[in-house]
Amino acid sequence: MADNPDASTPAQHHKGHRQRLRERFRKSGEDSLADYELLEFLLFAALPRRDTKPIAKAMLQRFGSFSAVLAAPRERLREISGLSDVSIDTIKAVHAAIARYHRAELSDRQLLDSWSKVIAYLQASMELSPVEQFRILFLDRKNGLIADEVQQTGTVDHTPVYPREVIRRALEHSATALILVHNHPSGDPTPSRADIQMTKKIVEIAKPLGIEVHDHIIIGLRDNVSLRALQLI
The missing domain is CATH 3.40.140.10 (Cytidine Deaminase, domain 2)
Incomplete structure (x- = not known):
């Protein structure tokens, strides 16, 4: 049977999904993304060749909320299949950035x-x-x-x-x-x-x-x- 020239490969679908998510984020902002999609977005650079959707959903299922994922200890995050040390670094850096942002808001204030x-x-x-x-x-x-x-x-x-x-x-x-x-x-x-x-x-x-x-x-x-x-x- 001849190959179907219109059939997309998993890699093409994967690339297309990321691009669509990026475009939605740019056009409509963070509120247009569900919690698992925003987690996907965070993992794109750390996991360039992985489908991050099942990983993001697994994290939310394990920890219960977006904020709980960011605050989860490294050793607990390592229990999630597919998460690398680099991707865990990304998650923990985002959590640290949120805390630092709020702390900066207190500087030079009563x-x-x-x-x-x-x-x-x-x-x-x-x-x-x-x-x-x-x-x-x-x-x-x-x-x-x-x-x-x-x-x-x-x-x-x-x-x-x-x-x-x-x-x-x-x-x-x-x-x-x-x-x-x-x-x-x-x-x-x-x-x-x-x-x-x-x-x-x-x-x-x-x-x-x-x-x-x-x-x-x-x-x-x-x-x-x-x-x-x-x-x-």
């Missing part, structure tokens, strides 16, 4: 006057972390950001925090105020008794030194809790 930007940055950085992290934002007298440090990283449900170490770092930065932050990988941001006690201990040590604890924020999955708003500090 953080207490930019609360929505503070929360956006913290959620981008922490809400999908598989383990607890304890973070401190060190502020100057005008509530400008001096430094942002992850002080401790723990397990899925615990992070050891040492109040005197927190204050020592504040003094080293010449900070006059702090915002304490940690995440709950379970997704529920409700503060535990230990969270409340630890916060009160830091406030107790900081106050005589002229250092104010503005808040302790707990980041959950798509939600957060302020101990200040709950009148717990």
